[in-house]
Amino acid sequence: MAAYIGTPTSRIDGHAKVTGAAKYAAEFNAPGLAHASLVTSTITKGRIAKIDASEAMRVAGVIDVITHKNRPTMASRDKAYKDDVAAEGSPYRPLYDDEIKFNGQPVAVVVAADADIARFAASLVRVEYIEDPFVTDLLEQRDTAHEVERPSRPRGDAEAAFAAAEVRHEADYFIPTEYHNPMELFATTVTWEGDGKLTVYDKTQGVQNVQRYLVSVFGMKPDDLKVVSPYVGGAFGSGLRPQFQVALAVIAARALERSVRLVLTRPQMYGLSYRPATIEHLALGAKALGPLEAVMHEAIAQTSEYEDFNRNDVAWADQLYKCGNTRYSHKLAKLDVSTPSDMRAPGAASGVYALECAMDELAVALKMDPLQLRFVTYSDREQNADRPYSSKKLRECYRQGAAAFGWEKRNPEPRSMRDGSELVGWGMATGVWEALQMPLTVRIVMTANGHAEVSSATSDIGTGTYTIMAQVAADMLGLPIDNVSIKLGDSTLSESPVEGGSWLAASVANSIATTAEAIRKTLLGVTKTMPDSPLADAKPKDVMLADGKIVSKKDASRAIPIADVMRAGKLDRIDQKAAAPVKDDGKYARNTHSAVFVEVRVDEQIGVIRVTRVVSAAAAGRILNTKTAHSQLLGGVVWGIGMALHEETLTDHRFGRIMNANLGEYHMPVNADIYDINCFFVDEPDATINPMGIKGVGEIGIVGVAAAIANAVYHATGKRVRDLPITIDKLRRD
Amino acid sequence: MINFQYARPNEVADAVRQIAADPRARFIAGGTNLLDLMKSDVEQPSRLIDISRLPLKSVEETPDGGLRIGALVPNTDLAYHPLVESRYPLLASAIMAGASQQLRNMASTGGNLMQRTRCYYFYDIATPCNKREPGSGCSAIEGLNRMHAILGTSESCIAVYPSDMSIALAALEATVRVMGPGGERTMAFADFHRLPGDTPERDNNLEPNEIITAIELPPQGFAKNHSYLKIRDRLSYAFALVSVAAALEMDGEAVKEARLALGGVAHKPWRVEAAEAALAGQPANEASFAKAADIVLSGAKGFEHNAFKIDLARRAIIRTLTQAANGTPQSQSSKKIR
Amino acid sequence: MVRTIEATRPISESIPTPPKIKVSLKINGDLKQLQIAPWTSLLDLLRDTLDLTGTKKGCDHGQCGACTVLVDGRRVNSCLTLAVMKDGSEVTTIEGLMADGKLHALQQAFIDHDAFQCGYCTPGQICSAAGLLAEGKAHTAEEIRELMSGNICRCGAYPNIVAAIQQAMSAMGGNS
Structure with a gap:
């Protein structure tokens, strides 16, 4: 039955991607397409006093300059701007009025015959502002932060237990603002279909989310606007909410009643969303052997003045470590910046970084091997609700990861391992993420010629959705994978949530199985009407679809070709739509886990850090595609390396402006930074979580990596750097 | 990027005449830095004079046993040139330390000398910068200055010259040959670039109507x-x-x-x-x-x-x-x- | 709300855009006679005018490598190349790598090794790798990594990219 599931099937969209045939949002064309270019705010807070577009309008080829003064009508109520995954608050409205809320906010859209003209004309638009005082520095607003949630109820008396603990560790960790920086520039091409109908090609992780948002903001009829996004050049969370380029492109198209394309520049993308700068305060208490005595974790993250964005940074210890006394708190500091957003493993990438560095520091204080500390504090039950896991093979991750890495050869003493001029450091950390499933509807159209079209309005942001959908459908329908075609990234397809949180694989695969089951039932029903049917007595659970036949599970000789069944039933096609039920009665904790082991080499004199070896062992339920899932883990590790050593947004708080808003000075890893990375999954059957036992793999790869690197750097050098990224200057800091 | 005229002279003398005739004109060769700056509206030339086809692309031994490198020799060609690899490996190594192979394939030897600073404020026209706009102030001195200079700074500028190749050329005591309306002259490499002083808008001592034609290396290459x-x-x-x-x-x-x-x-x-x-x-x-x-x-x-x-x-x-x-x-x- | 600004604007007041220049380029084997404004980058020419959208724009400033194409056999950043300056050149983009309907060895190797995820940096990676093979300077994994560092992959497929290039090197009879 599983001819494809669990195999290293190559991406079915691979050919399109290696030949340049795959089309991204800025690559769709339309007759008379106009090109838009943005003018963005150079102040951080205040009002637009005047926009002088007269010179821009004089440029030959300029069609219009659109500002808040002459834009088409937009909704006036906050609610109209709330998308499916909006943060609490009052969403930013592109080009709505004269108010400036953040530096880099769009203030005018210049539309011209071609992109060069639009860009030139945009440089001629003169904007005068009335500036207000502003604050963009989290450290300055730390004390004004307000508590937004209690992510997990307190247990025991953490303060008292911490005070009484034999061994204590307490410190602040810091994660700077980081940007997703997908390689594709955010872009939208709006094609004017006549009569006000629009097709919107957008870079997004949720075509239906964008569709609903636009319909609501512009008061359009749902049937008059469709959103299409077959390929997405990376997103990592940045495409979950509708971003301002899509609203601005639609504004221009509606104002001019023609097709318009807007491609943001890389610097303009720093006005979109990001992982918020966060201060993480950790306090851990322990005794020599046994569970932790106390865990206190407080996060203070930045958000915008207009929305409260927050994710669970602080309660991850509940998923990992046995402890009776915990206290968690999450605070937000409001700044004059754009709203942060989900970025790969939001909350966990930052919160678990701090937790796992603190655990390493605790192990040092306990004079205990950090891996041993993980074993002695290991929890088989999720602590907060005191419930079992649907599955948790974290012990296996530790064991297999440590074995693959050779952890037992580690000398615990910092600065004890050397190779010539380099100090060698070995560090480890734990990763954890949620295993979620969302309601999602799949449609399958199976034709008598043995072809199936499988569709849903989801997206493939590089995660491999196309391929796993085809694998699952091929297995469930008993077809060769080449006979399955996949459609996604189109808002008119059946209902799908945004693609994020690692929930898509479980959601779509189980729904394909459910829909295939409906098809099987339909086919079985027809077989009952066939004379001398070998399946006359069979119940739906007794049969499967395999090799183009409907066949008895018990006796493979009792089978009928699907084509024959369809002919008998006079069916040209079977068209089914179904959604797998999403059941979570709260009895089980649902998580993925990982263990990450890292070797760094640090030149003793100079301080250059190289991450020469990474082993990441993950437990993530059933793996649908061992090749693409491996790539997900690998990508997560590369992200962790960037987070640990490179990534940082530099804001000049005098101006409120991001000064490294580009790919030259916002450093992300390049090929030379990446050495040997060994990622693998440990076997983790899970009969509880969902029928197919799928947990999702998009986020787990990054979680824990930065901590393992920071811990390895400490082991190599004896220097503990708690504020990321760990750059050469920080190693020398007093 | 602003509107500009485009011209492509065939001779060095013609290129010099054209640049002398228009103070807002710029030469373009590889374009890797100039176009980057033009797209950021930092450079706004009225005219680009495309010198990429001028006959300045050869690497030749000089009579004294040194090497003359045409100003338009691409960085990769220079780094991989057998005479550079064998006799001036320091230069080859410095070139390969800079940028990416794509950029090195495009960038010219002379253009590398003309590379402008990567100072954040120089690149962002919304912030004050004395180098970009003399008299507007230096934002880096009390701002984000992790990448900035520690030597030879002035009260008006602490920007850093970002080239790798030029560091090797300085160590090798190269000479810069330049051509202007009055003919050819040579400059010691040490005299080519300037300290910011109170004129940080000037990166070097090339006159506005001059063109770099070649870099000459003395015989001693320190190959060992x-x-x-x-x-x-x-x-x-x-x-x-x-x-x-x-x-x-x-x-x-x-x-x-x-x-x-x-x-x-x-x-x-x-x-x-x-x-x-x-x-x-x-x-x-x-x-x-x-x-x-x-x-x-x-x-x-x-x-x-x-x-x-x-x-x-x-x-x-x-x-x-x-x-x-x-x-x-x-x-x-x-x-x-x- | 259709606007008719174009029609009402007095011609005399308008700021002209640069006159187009006649340029001939051989793109993926086809000789093209084009009229190009001087400020148009080779990248924008390919994507916006010729609809060769396989070449990608990731930064437009030579900082990511997504726009890498081969000009006269050498890999360059097409975003920092003015199209008019390449008059008479041969340009090869990702669309021109297939021969006789068959994938180039690099294209196949990228699929085999899952050397991409979102696919956006991929054409640039593959063209860059084609340039690297032609240069013949990279022999070890270390050298491949360094000479491929001008192509950023945010999905983090680097080890798979190196493996794919090594496969193509052996397939094409090079040393690896």
């Missing part, structure tokens, strides 16, 4: 004992925090002659002849190298975020000189520091 060490925030494709070009002529265990130039620390390649002189005749050991480093860095001044560069430069100088003395130059593909 040299090294280029570049330290940056990731292992490739990033500008230097500090880089060191070291070239030695050894006499047994002692240094006979030394050359030392630093990148990433000043508005020009930083070379202190007194430090080189102090090495001459000294044993090639850490004490001698440390002494030279201290001379080079005397007068270094750190700002809020870049003071670390002083100690880093000191360590890097000692290390690079050690590599050079040992005949184990830093590899640009292996990231382990030798």
Whole structure:
């Protein structure tokens, strides 16, 4: 039955991607397409006093300059701007009025015959502002932060237990603002279909989310606007909410009643969303052997003045470590910046970084091997609700990861391992993420010629959705994978949530199985009407679809070709739509886990850090595609390396402006930074979580990596750097 | 990018005439820096004079045994040129430490000398910058200055000249040949770039109506004992925090002659002849190298975020000189520091 | 709300855009006679005018490598190349790598090794790798890594990219 599931099937969209045939949002064309270019705010807070577009309008080829003064009508109520995954608050409205809320906010859209003209004309638009005082520095607003949630109820008396603990560790960790920086520039091409109908090609992780948002903001009829996004050049969370380029492109198209394309520049993308700068305060208490005595974790993250964005940074210890006394708190500091957003493993990438560095520091204080500390504090039950896991093979991750890495050869003493001029450091950390499933509807159209079209309005942001959908459908329908075609990234397809949180694989695969089951039932029903049917007595659970036949599970000789069944039933096609039920009665904790082991080499004199070896062992339920899932883990590790050593947004708080808003000075890893990375999954059957036992793999790869690197750097050098990224200057800091 | 005229002269003299006729015109060769700046509206030339087809692309030996490198020789061609690889490996190594292979394929030798600073404020036209807009103020002095200069700074500018290739050219005592309306002249490499002083808008001493035609290298290439060490925030494709070009002529265990130039620390390649002189005749050991480093860095001044560069430069100088003395130059593909 | 600004604007007041220049380029084997404004990058010419959208724009400033194409056999950043300056050149883009309907060895190797995820940097990676093979300077994994560092992959497929290039090197008879 599983001819494809669990195999290293190559991406079915691979050919399109290696030949340049795959089309991204800025690559769709339309007759008379106009090109838009943005003018963005150079102040951080205040009002637009005047926009002088007269010179821009004089440029030959300029069609219009659109500002808040002459834009088409937009909704006036906050609610109209709330998308499916909006943060609490009052969403930013592109080009709505004269108010400036953040530096880099769009203030005018210049539309011209071609992109060069639009860009030139945009440089001629003169904007005068009335500036207000502003604050963009989290450290300055730390004390004004307000508590937004209690992510997990307190247990025991953490303060008292911490005070009484034999061994204590307490410190602040810091994660700077980081940007997703997908390689594709955010872009939208709006094609004017006549009569006000629009097709919107957008870079997004949720075509239906964008569709609903636009319909609501512009008061359009749902049937008059469709959103299409077959390929997405990376997103990592940045495409979950509708971003301002899509609203601005639609504004221009509606104002001019023609097709318009807007491609943001890389610097303009720093006005979109990001992982918020966060201060993480950790306090851990322990005794020599046994569970932790106390865990206190407080996060203070930045958000915008207009929305409260927050994710669970602080309660991850509940998923990992046995402890009776915990206290968690999450605070937000409001700044004059754009709203942060989900970025790969939001909350966990930052919160678990701090937790796992603190655990390493605790192990040092306990004079205990950090891996041993993980074993002695290991929890088989999720602590907060005191419930079992649907599955948790974290012990296996530790064991297999440590074995693959050779952890037992580690000398615990910092600065004890050397190779010539380099100090060698070995560090480890734990990763954890949620295993979620969302309601999602799949449609399958199976034709008598043995072809199936499988569709849903989801997206493939590089995660491999196309391929796993085809694998699952091929297995469930008993077809060769080449006979399955996949459609996604189109808002008119059946209902799908945004693609994020690692929930898509479980959601779509189980729904394909459910829909295939409906098809099987339909086919079985027809077989009952066939004379001398070998399946006359069979119940739906007794049969499967395999090799183009409907066949008895018990006796493979009792089978009928699907084509024959369809002919008998006079069916040209079977068209089914179904959604797998999403059941979570709260009895089980649902998580993925990982263990990450890292070797760094640090030149003793100079301080250059190289991450020469990474082993990441993950437990993530059933793996649908061992090749693409491996790539997900690998990508997560590369992200962790960037987070640990490179990534940082530099804001000049005098101006409120991001000064490294580009790919030259916002450093992300390049090929030379990446050495040997060994990622693998440990076997983790899970009969509880969902029928197919799928947990999702998009986020787990990054979680824990930065901590393992920071811990390895400490082991190599004896220097503990708690504020990321760990750059050469920080190693020398007093 | 603003509207500009485009012209493509066929002869050097014609190119000079054209640039002399329009003070807002710029030469373009590889375009890797100029177009980047034009797209950021930092450079707004009225006219681009495309010199990429001028006959300045040859690498020839000079009668005195040196090398003449045409100003339009692409960076990769120069780095891979057999005479450069064999006789001036320090130059080849420094070139390969910079940018990416794509950019090195495009960038020209002369253009590299004209490369402008990567200072954040210079690039962002919404912020004050004396280099971009004289008199508007320097935002870096009290701003984000981790990448900035520690030597030769002024009250009006602390920008850094970002080239790698030029650091090697400075150490090798190259000569710059330039052509202007009045004919040809030569400049010692040390005289080509400027310190910011109170005219940071001027990066170098090339006159507005002059064109670089060639770089000449003297015969001595230090092929045996040299090294280029570049330290940056990731292992490739990033500008230097500090880089060191070291070239030695050894006499047994002692240094006979030394050359030392630093990148990433000043508005020009930083070379202190007194430090080189102090090495001459000294044993090639850490004490001698440390002494030279201290001379080079005397007068270094750190700002809020870049003071670390002083100690880093000191360590890097000692290390690079050690590599050079040992005949184990830093590899640009292996990231382990030798 | 259709606007008719174009029609009402007095011609005399308008700021002209640069006159187009006649340029001939051989793109993926086809000789093209084009009229190009001087400020148009080779990248924008390919994507916006010729609809060769396989070449990608990731930064437009030579900082990511997504726009890498081969000009006269050498890999360059098409975003920092003015199209008019390449008059008479041969340009090869990702669309021109297939021969006789068959994938180039690099294209196949990228699929085999899952050397991409979102696919956006991929054409640039493949063209860059084609340039690297032609240069013949990279022999070890270390050298491949360094000479491929001008192509950023945010999905983090680097080890798979190196493996794919090594496979193509052996397939094409090069040393690896």
